[in-house]
Amino acid sequence: MKIIYCTHSVCNPGGMERVLVNKVTYLVEKLHWDISIVTTDQKNRPAFYPLPEGVRMTDLGINYSDDNVKHPIGKIFGYLLKRRTHRKRLTELLMREKADIVVSLYPSESSFIPLIKDGSRKVLELHFCKFFRLQYGRKGLLGLIDRWRTRQDERIVRKFDRFVVLTYEDKGYWGNLPNIEVIPNAAKFMGNTSSDLTVHRVIAVGRLDYQKGFDRLLRTWRMIQQTGRYADWHLDIFGQGEWHDWLQGMIVDWQLSDTVCIHRPTERIGEEYAASSIIVMTSHYEGFGMVLVEAMAYGVPAIAFDCKCGPKDIIRQGENGLLVREGDIEGLAQAMQRLMDDEPLRLRMGEEAKKVVDTYSEEAVMSQWTALFESLANR
Incomplete structure (x- = not known):
């Protein structure tokens, strides 16, 4: 089976990156599936967690994070321009690769990836809760955008063949969606030892x-x-x-x-x-x-x-x-x-x-x- 994962980057030591690398390693080494990772902001940096041999990585060079320092208006226009380039480059790649499954790890390509008719099934994998955009409590224009995008999320997730959340608590917040499924993160246990719980x-x-x-x-x-x-x-x-x-x-x-x-x-x-x-x-x-x-x-x-x-x-x-x-x-x-x-x-x-x-x-x-x-x- 051929699967493509789409994500921001794999250069940081975060839990999301670790989960992805563990998952990819399992699919490659135990099932011998064809796995690729497509990033938007890798910038030639190495993966923090080592990837197994045979996993192909492609960076689209979108670099959304470059706009983080801009004024809110600049952020908005920068995001819209970058998303247009992102859609074009990702469409070209998916049409060329013809994968069986394409997984979006949210949120950059989630609004348009179901519209790419490359023949693959589309899966949205959410590593945050439904309300993640609202947790910062931002005010003004950015706060309005956060609330608007949260409402849009409810429309976007329905377009995927499968929408995967990590907890039953989060599933309850999304309501009775026909395509929703709960699959928690796998923890790759790193040894057979246990703490004796005496160390302060x-x-x-x-x-x-x-x-x-x-x-x-x-x-x-x-x-x-x-x-x-x-x-x-x-x-x-x-x-x-x-x-x-x-x-x-x-x-x-x-x-x-x-x-x-x-x-x-x-x-x-x-x-x-x-x-x-x-x-x-x-x-x-x-x-x-x-x-x-x-x-x-x-x-x-x-x-x-x-x-x-x-x-x-x-x-x-x-x-x-x-x-x-x-x-x-x-x-x-x-x-x-x-x-x-x-x-x-x-x-x-x-x-x-x-x-x-x-x-x-x-x-x-x-x-x-x-x-x-x-x-x-x-x-």
Whole structure:
């Protein structure tokens, strides 16, 4: 089978990029399918996660991200011009390649890719929740555009042969669409070890930007350290992004340098999970929350804000972790202190956390994807 994935880029150490590379690796090495990746903003940068031999990469050179620094009006006109070029170049490529399945990872080509009559079945794979455009709460012209595009999304997703979301929570927000299907992210478990949950270490993983909300985590940690009872606990954040310097400034200003450290992303994150006792997610919004599943596979109990979407599907309250009302900093501090104080509770939750492997293993999830692709190709 021949499949083409369309995405922004694969040069960043994000969860979306890791999921794509894991999926492609499975399809190539286990099923020997013909897989290509088409990007818009790769700019000759190498893939952060190594791709298997035989996967072809093509960058269309659209570079949407170049317009991020422009005034809102400039952003709008720049986007419209780039989208026109994007449609032309992608159409030429798809007509030439004649794939069985073309998967859009959203959102650049989603508005026009179902209209390209190259003979392939079209799949839209959403790695965010339905309301991801609204989470920033932008005002003025950009806020109007965000609301308009959210309404347009409901029309766009219906045009695909299959629309895949990551959680049942998100599926409920889209309503009774005839083409919608839930397939979670597969977590590629990186070892057979488990944390013994005795190390006084909290871990958080993700891009250093608004979405992941690490400023909220640092405010919580400051509150915890002000009690004077947790000087032997350490918080390690793994990630990179535009908020790095601001977050580092918070750490210095609040005199947290002895107990908090921001680390660059690592390909050996499994070793870091195994050396931690709690995983915390403070995102404003998610599509899934793969880092929760990955850490829980190592027996690490999870704490997360109950944001849209993902944590609700993964965490069973009080069994394998704790959910905290979205944005409740004090509640998050209480939840963290509860697990930090109670090692037997951590151990009980850690044993339950390991059971995520039954639902989110690579074999379980990829069997859903292969069934979907084969059913579409045989139609």
